[in-house]
Amino acid sequence: MAKIELAEHGTRNRGALGTRFVGCIAYIVAAACLLPMLAVVVAAVTGGTDTIAHLLSTVLPEYVLTTAILVLLVSAGTFSVGVGAAWLVTMTRFPGVRFLEIALVLPLAFPAYVLAYAYTFILDHPGIVQSTLRQVMDWGPRDYRFPEIRSTEGAAVMLILVLYPYVYLLARAAFLQQSATAFLAARALGNSAWAAFWRVSLPMARPAIAGGVLLAVMETIADFGTVAYFGVQTFATGIYTSWFSMADRAAAAQLASCLLVFALVMAVAERTQRGKAKYYQTGKRHAGMGAAQLNGWQSVAAFTLCSIPVLLGFLLPVFILVQMGMDSEQDLFSRRYLGFIRNSLLLAGTAALVTVCAAIGVGFFQRLRPGRGSNMAAYLARLGYAVPGGVIAVGLMVPFAMFDNTLDAWMRQNFGISTGLLVTGSIWLLIAAYMVRFLAAALSAYEGGLSTVHSNMDAAARSLGQTPLGTLRRVHLPILTPSLLTALLIVFVDVMKELPATLIMRPFNFDTLAVQAYRLASDERLEGAAVPSLVILAVGLLPVILICRQVGRR
CATH class of the missing domain: 1.10.3720.10 (MetI-like)
Known part of the structure; x- marks a missing residue:
């Protein structure tokens, strides 16, 4: 009996620790979504x-x-x-x-x-x-x-x-x-x-x-x-x-x-x-709308x-x-264009993974601890869909540029070492901007799938000794795989098409297909701009095909 009670106590401790861990992730994500908006307001006022x-x-x-x-x-x-x-x-x-x-x-x-x-x-x-x-x-x-x-x-x-x-x-x-x-x-x-x-x-x-x-x-x-x-x-x-x-x-x-x-x-x-x-349909009969020939x-x-x-x-x-692409001199398989494609895929793939993981953290915490705190975290996480990419870029660049400059000045004064720009102009800050911008789309896809997982499944898993993280890994994620793949695809394509945040925040000499298309078009080289544009379009067709399949089934 003592061993059983000790095991149950250990399971409860691991469960509480897992809940706190998920809660920390949710609040960090919510704070990251709120930061650029607060930074923009503070910078504007000061x-x-x-x-x-x-x-x-x-x-x-x-x-x-x-x-x-x-x-x-x-x-x-x-x-x-x-x-x-x-x-x-x-x-x-x-x-x-x-x-x-x-x-x-x-x-x-x-x-x-x-x-x-x-x-x-x-x-x-x-x-x-x-x-x-x-x-x-x-x-x-x-x-x-x-x-x-x-x-x-x-x-x-x-x-x-x-x-x-x-x-x-x-x-x-x-x-x-x-x-x-x-x-x-x-x-x-x-x-x-x-x-x-x-x-x-x-x-x-x-x-x-x-x-x-x-x-x-x-x-x-x-x-x-x-x-x-x-x-x-x-x-x-x-x-x-x-x-x-x-x-x-x-x-x-x-x-x-x-x-x-x-x-x-x-x-x-x-x-x-x-x-x-x-x-509301107040009648007892629900007759479908008949189509007129x-x-x-x-x-x-x-x-x-x-x-x-x-x-x-x-x-x-x-x-x-x-x-236009056939008449251009742009070689899609040249070393330069392969670099644009690699950069685009790297940014889109990493941002999609980070954004979906953040959506899982926020959505699962709301499921574990429904209440004012988790609901507020989910609400703040959704704010990014209403904020243009340029606003998010400015809101992240201002505080992190200040941080980098302050740190560099302190290191120079005390140690004679220049740290330069550690965060500003980095890929990770750009990915954070993508996460803030497109988290709402990933969260909507995740919550849409989560609504099909009955709460009894959670109770059954917990009664069998699963911790919250174990329930997420062994129950939720296998069931939600289609929804998570949809969320990954949506964010991936949105990042491929995103232009203002990429233009403002991209690292030096780190261009994407969208940036290359914009640069060529700005130089009035429209035939050349057609080549990266066609690649962006081809990638953008993937989620549209999924939507078309759903429309066809209905």
């Missing part, structure tokens, strides 16, 4: 008022106006395209609808800046479209006016084409879950199909649609590559210009704090509307409307990039 006064009198009004216009255009565009396509493929049947309901997800694989390179190549003044117009119509350069692709409107179109799948996926899921009872009741009361959609189906799907639009808005304010290439002055480009071109850390921090406030307001709005806006010109119109986003957002850009 930076003095001269810089912000100068910004207010010069560029800040333009940043505010341009960012607001871009947000409004992308919101309206993603709503119109995403909801319209979701309604057509869900509620109607026409030739090609099964293909289109999957193909409409494909533009999600494109980073917006890659799409910008492709369309600039054909729509700019020396591009094939304007050149053909001048040749066929015998026009001179001043004989016609062509829409300028390098503009705020052009950037909005690029963002709409790659971000509407967020709205499409959520709206389609909402329409599929609706019962036909309310819709048919509206029709029986004399409403047309369009009026019934507008008055009944659309309000019932509003929480999902609003969530998709707000996700698109947050991606819009975080975008740097597209607006920088098009010369559109937004907060994202202002942060980069202040940090590098003007070497004004205070201005960068103050601009980042403005963008941080806007992003957090959007995040709170998204969570608030998702939490409060609920619609379209014929004649109606089927042609529906097919055309659903095909345009796929054509403009995926098929045409891929064709353009392949043609």
Whole structure:
């Protein structure tokens, strides 16, 4: 009996130690996610008022106006395209609808800046479209006016084409879950199909649609590559210009704090509307929405409307990039490009592993000790998805640069040794930025899988003598392998596409495919930029294929 009690006591001690260990990891991760935001605010407040006064009198009004216009255009565009396509493929049947309901997800694989390179190549003044117009119509350069692709409107179109799948996926899921009872009741009361959609189906799907639009808005304010290439002055480009071109850390921090406030307001709005806006099916019968068969010109119109986003957002850009890449002098298998690929894979792979491990720590601690502390840690861990990469980069560079400078000065004074920059400009600080930025995506995938693991499994494992870490290793992780692989893949692809944080924080002479594509495009070498862009696109297709498989199964 004494031996049994001693064994049980040892198991309890190991269990308590394991719980404290997981809790420490969760709180460290939460603190790491909070650090860049606090650092940005502190740097902005202590930076003095001269810089912000100068910004207010010069560029800040333009940043505010341009960012607001871009947000409004992308919101309206993603709503119109995403909801319209979701309604057509869900509620109607026409030739090609099964293909289109999957193909409409494909533009999600494109980073917006890659799409910008492709369309600039054909729509700019020396591009094939304007050149053909001048040749066929015998026009001179001043004989016609062509829409300028390098503009705020052009950037909005690029963002709409790659971000509407967020709205499409959520709206389609909402329409599929609706019962036909309310819709048919509206029709029986004399409403047309369009009026019934507008008055009944659309309000019932509003929480999902609003969530998709707000996700698109947050991606819009975080975008740097597209607006920088098009010369559109937004907060994202202002942060980069202040940090590098003007070497004004205070201005960068103050601009980042403005963008941080806007992003957090959007995040709170998204969570608030998702939490409060609920619609319930009160009837006892749940009849699925019947799809109407379209014929004649109606089927042609529906097919055309659903095909345009796929054509403009995926098929045409891929064709353009392949043609550009074939005409370029870039050798994908050269030693230099193999270095870009190696750096990209190293960063993406390491960041994915670190981020998923952090998500496991935060999510498992919330499972072990549900309460205010674990819930707060999980909430702070999710903040990064609402914060642009440039803000996170500034928020991490400011305190760690101060730490490195202080340590170097102390070592010089006391030991005559220069430590240099130990943290700033290192790969690990860049990986920490990726972890903060994309932890929410990994945590969502992990929690989605964890919801399928019944609490009775935990109780059974503990009754058999397993510690919390043993339960995680022997019960949870084998069951959650598909969810964890999905999280790894999502973070891997997001890191491959991330541009602003990589540009600001990458170590010296450590370039990635995204940086190389941006550099070549900035030098107007668009054919060369197509080669790394195609590799980024190919990697980005992997999670989109998984999403397409899920859509096809449904």
